[in-house]
Amino acid sequence: MKLKTKNFGEIEIDxxxxxxxxxxxxxxxxxxKWVLLADDEIPVQWLQAIEEDIVLPIINPFGIKxxxxxxxxxxxxxxxxxxxxxxxxIFSVVTIPEDxxxxxxxxxxxxxxxxxxxxxxxxxxxxxxxxxxxxxGKIGEK
Amino acid sequence: xLVLTRKEGESILLDENIEINIIQIAQGRVKIxxxxxxxxxxxxxEVKIEIENENKMAVTSSNFDILKNLKK
Numbered sequence: 573m574k575l576k577t578k579n580f581g582e583i584e585i586d587x588x589x590x591x592x593x594x595x596x597x598x599x600x601x602x603x604x605k606w607v608l609l610a611d612d613e614i615p616v617q618w619l620q621a622i623e624e625d626i627v628l629p630i631i632n633p634f635g636i637k638x639x640x641x642x643x644x645x646x647x648x649x650x651x652x653x654x655x656x657x658x659x660x661x662i663f664s665v666v667t668i669p670e671d672x673x674x675x676x677x678x679x680x681x682x683x684x685x686x687x688x689x690x691x692x693x694x695x696x697x698x699x700x701x702x703x704x705x706x707x708x709g710k711i712g713e714k
Numbered sequence: 715x716l717v718l719t720r721k722e723g724e725s726i727l728l729d730e731n732i733e734i735n736i737i738q739i740a741q742g743r744v745k746i747x748x749x750x751x752x753x754x755x756x757x758x759x760e761v762k763i764e765i766e767n768e769n770k771m772a773v774t775s776s777n778f779d780i781l782k783n784l785k786k
Contacts, residue, residue, distance in 0.1 A: 598766040628769065647755075678765070681765045703764055
C-alpha cells in the first residue's frame with residue numbers, strides 16, 4: 573500500500589510490516605497501526621502512523637544508556653504474545669528541540685514491539701528512569 | 715462516575731481482588747493503600763499525562779533537517 577507522508581513523501585508500505593498497538597500510544601490513542609521506518613544515515617528511526625500522518629522519532633535506548641534494563645510485566649508478555657527475547661524490539665521516544673544538544677529520550681515509557689507477531693505497546697515504568705533523558709554526545713556509546 | 719464517601723480506615727473493593735483502603739486523611743491529603751494483583755497497573759495520573767505530553771512534543775519536534783547533523 574502507498575502512504576502519503578509529509579516527511580518522507582509517498583512511501584510504499586508492505587502491509588505485513590504494520591505493527592498493531594491495540595491501545596494506541598498515549599496521546600495518540602486512536603492510532604492503532606504503525607510502521608517502523610529506518611534511516612541508515614542517522615541513529616534515530618521513525619514510528620509512522622498509518623491512518624493519520626503522525627510520526628514519532630524513536631531510538632534504541634541501549635545505545636544511549638548502557639545499563640538500561642526493565643522488567644516486562646507478565647500481562648504485557650501475554651498481550652504481546654512474547655515467546656522469545658529475540659523477537660523483542662525496544663525503543664524510546666525521542667524529542668528533538670531546536671537546539672540539537674538538548675535531544676532527549678523518554679526512558680520511562682519504552683515502546684515494546686514483538687516483531688514476530690507485529691504487536692506493540694508503550695509501557696509506563698515506575699519512577700526509576702527519566703522521562704527527559706538528554707543523550708547528545710552519548711550516541712553509539714556501548 | 716460512582717461517588718462514594720469513606721472514612722479513615724474504611725475500604726472499597728473492586729471485583730474480588732482489588733482493595734482500596736483509606737489510610738489517613740489530613741490537611742487536604744488522602745493517603746491511600748491499594749491491594750491488587752500484579753497484573754493491575756497502578757500509576758499516578760500525572761505520570762500518564764506527562765507521557766502523553768512528551769509523545770505529542772516528540773511528534774511536533776520532528777525536525778528532520780536538524781537530525782542530519784547527528785550522524786551515526
